[in-house]
Amino acid sequence: MTSIQMPQLGETIVEGTILKWLKREGDSVERDEPLFEISTDKVDTEVPSPVAGTVRKILVEEGTTVPVGTALMEIDEAGAASGAASGDGASGDAASSPASGAAPPAGATADVSAGAASSVGSSAAPPPAAPAPAAAPAPASAAAPAATAVATVPDRGPRSQILSPLVRRLAKEHDLDLAQIPGTGSGGRITKADVMAVISSGAAAPAMAPAQPMPAPSAGIGDEVVPVSHIRRAIAEHMLASTQGTARAWTMVEVNVDHLVKLRERVKDAFQERYGIKITYLPLVVRATVDALLEYPDVNGRLDGENIVRHRFVNMGIAVSYDAGLIVPVVKGADGMNTIGVARSIADLAARARAHQLTPDEVQGATFTITNPGPYGSIASVPIINQPNVGILSLDAIVKRPVVIDDAIAIRSMVNLSMSWDHRVIDGELATRFLARVKQNLESWDFAEDLGV
Amino acid sequence: MATQQVEAGAAGHGAEPRGKRGEDGQATYLIAIAEALWEEMERDERVFMLGEDIGVYGGAFKVTEGFIERFGPERVMDTPIAEETIVGMSVGAAMEGLRPVAEFQYADFMSSGFDEITTVLSRYHYRAGVPLPVVLRGPSGGGVRASSFHSINPEPWYAYAGGIKIICPAFPSDAKGLLKSAIRDDNPSMFLEHKWIYRRIKEQVSEDPEFLVPIGTADVKREGSDVSIITYGAMVHKALEAAEALAQRGISAEIVDLRTVYPLDEETILRSIEKTSRALVLYESYRFLGIGTEVAAVIAEKAFEHLDAPVVRLAPPNVPVPFSPPLEDAFLPQIADIEAAVDRLAGW
């Protein structure tokens, strides 16, 4: 319900007279349609409606003179759920802006990271973004779609609606609600300084200025100077932001995956023949991790100001290395997939990532991330958290090692599973329990049936 | 070639023109240019100079004073008033393996050889595969009451040709290093020496004969955080003064000296914009189609998402350079104009 008040048409105008109602109770009203005519001692005008809806009640009679701010009329807005309906048409905007907002942040983020010039006018999907700073939260998140707030900046002056390209980009990258940022520029414009003040005060996660330039290369004779690509730059900014913006801690567990290695040896050919893709350990680890995430939902969450948002679904980000650098496509709804489904999804996303064919939607919304440097040979890694996730799991190389079993030495295939995690959100005990759960799952589950061969 | 030894100069550095540095060892822009020429002439016998009054007279601005005594008339060649021929001879000499450095008494007169420069010199390598290591040099720019025949900024005309590197240094050290690089470059270059700077600006300049400044690199002459002023030539010095005044009022201006206007060092420009988010493109070539037009377009296209304000240009109108002092002052961007433009940008 929106309350329409006597507007203030000038600093010294303190009251106005309703000359004529243009709408009656029960009439429907379009946004910006005139509701009534007023006269003040300086100027007359008709007053338009800030929302679309139906006139519920008229509170003041024609001919009455009332002070500025007096409630004159009540309007029931059309359609939108109550929730955060404020009197300035936010709901009307929110109804339309996710449609317009969700696509642009994704697309525009891709544009920013991958270089606007190259994606303008291209008919193929734009080059995929580097680990996107998750402009839109997971679909079922209870938090308001902050990234789409670009469309709903309230009117705080004649130029408060002017958002420079820089301001828009910073707001997107840092997941800021521009409606919450006061504009101190000329005419109420939100300036770079205004946005930077919010960012550096830590109200939004990363504390650094995203527009920090790369340090100038000092090239000696014979050195090769390679300009930084936009993807590289975006990766750099994301990584630096994560490192500076999270309280990163790290925990590692050793997992005995001997049986998994044997299983894979046994079934890999049949699996390949049946499903057309290779079976790797990654889908198995994803499944084991999903279970642990559901058990410890804080790890599947994110820090949002004063709240920890626990996502309802698990969208598993899988870090993929490709020619342009690093990208993290997301297996959406991994908690609803079986192992084969996860395997398929990963294979598909990885292949399309390398072919530069991912859509912006596919690199956004991860609630947790797994990286797999194992195939390249590392046995332990300290990955950087893919913000705004709480943790990132590293699956390193599986190596045959001597281990102690029942006081005897045996050779087993072992793997180090480690996680970098954000100590602002969870503590060591939780992180360790979480990892222990993943370990337990991997060591005790029978994946054979799951693999269908 | 008849040459003769010349006595050491005042600062005891040996032959001219290094002997013409000040007591403190600083070199003016003009002397730095002369040193570059001298050192390259000494280094490589294929380098020779030609131009009006450069030999016996020592050059209209005395840049080449002492050269003919040292290097002889075949390498320091006095020509008639025939710019087109000067360029043509340079082209021919370069084809034959020499490395000519042609002086134009005023850069304005280069346009007498416009066709040789744009049709022949700039395209020859493309047509015939033969590189032409020609340097065309001369004093450009105004602010010295020399009026429209002696104050032109011709760089846009020749940048347009596409086959010539166009260098416009603002500081003595840059001038020396860039001229040496130009002479050693196998491609044609135009080296424009802003005459306002000639004797007004001096600084410590390297005496290392291998001191070079790479062509096509810009340089941040003053670091700042609020506004980037992208500029070149004499305007760099005006911008520096404006920046001082602005700093008193709490506005921090970064000044990027292009040094070479063609090709542009886009990376340095864009890096500055990424830092400050506001761009003032300040240039002395005419506003319409002057060098700053290209700079502004590059910034708008490639740094769009880093901009917190529109890209603004400040340059003189496309009119003949006035002779009357108050008119010339009104024509050129002044320090107050630069300050006002930065103020507007900062407050946008």
Place this chain on the structure above:
Amino acid sequence: MPVPAWLIRPGTVPYDVGNAAMHRLAERRLADEIPDTVILLEHPPVFTAGRRAKVDELLWSPQEVEARGGLVRMIDRGGSFTYHGPGQLVGYPILGLGSRPDAVDYLRRLEEAVIGICGDVGVASERRADVQTGVWVGNDKICAIGVRLMRARVTLHGFALNCETDLSWFRGIVACGLPEHGQTSLSDQLGRRVSVADVLPLAERHLAEVFDLSFQPAPAEIVSPFQVADAV
């Protein structure tokens, strides 16, 4: 940074034509289809009555008015009766004030612009907050100002500055509802002829200054509605 704006100077325009065209431009300005626009023109003789006008403030009967070649129109601005006619510069700034409009600020700037214009010509004038919006020389009004907003954010109507207006027309009304105050004009004050043409460039300059506008001529299709010939 001055905001680009259109300037329309269509000469003498019949009141109805000008008023209708002005409203249409205001609608387009409301929809952000066009930039801020200022119209500077003259009208043939007409009395316009605003919302507060009282019937007995028209002292001549409508027939008398018609016999003298004038019209009477009731319009949507605030205020009382006023007169427009040859020799008077009428200005209609159609400006977007944003959705937090400060109408008082707008009126003040209009007054300031007109005071500036008068000053350039050599007439010292002032605003009289104790009397009424407008520009005054002593007790006489030299410029009437009457404004309306469309949808509470775009300005309509504007100002009427007497340059060499035939002030005898004002005897037909109680101008601006103020029987104790008279009218004057620039010519009247200086004892020499000051025409609308003389004042137009000054108006352009002062309006650009107070509203921080950079005027460009409006496109032909914007101007042409003002040039519709009278259908007689």
